[in-house]
Amino acid sequence: xxxxxxxxxxxxxxxxxxxxxxxxxxxxxxxxxxxxxxxxxxxxxxxxxxxxxxxxxxxxxxxxxxxxxxxxxxxxxxxxxxxxxxxxxxxxxxxxxxx
Numbered sequence: 001x002x003x004x005x006x007x008x009x010x011x012x013x014x015x016x017x018x019x020x021x022x023x024x025x026x027x028x029x030x031x032x033x034x035x036x037x038x039x040x041x042x043x044x045x046x047x048x049x050x051x052x053x054x055x056x057x058x059x060x061x062x063x064x065x066x067x068x069x070x071x072x073x074x075x076x077x078x079x080x081x082x083x084x085x086x087x088x089x090x091x092x093x094x095x096x097x098x099x
Contacts, residue, residue: 016075028069031059
């Protein structure tokens with residue numbers, strides 16, 4: 001039996017490869033694959049965004065080795081950064097509720 005954290009890690013890996021396996025290098029996300037992943041898996045994150053260049057900006061920020069693709073390590077950085085931002089938001093909300 002796996003733990004919830006192990007399940008979460010497995011889910012991250014599976015989601016990444018579900019999208020990276022569609023074109024080109026199956027171990028990296030192309031810009032199109034990244035856009036599809038963001039649109040399908042992070043709908044709340046993108047729903048309020050009006051910037052047509054958002055995916056380009058995210059790709060640029062994540063692509064640390066500048067190969068125009070996002071590998072798993074670069075993808076995990078995005079997930080970690082968004083998770084930290086969500087945690088910070090919830091901590092701030094809790095502080096407001098205490099007062």
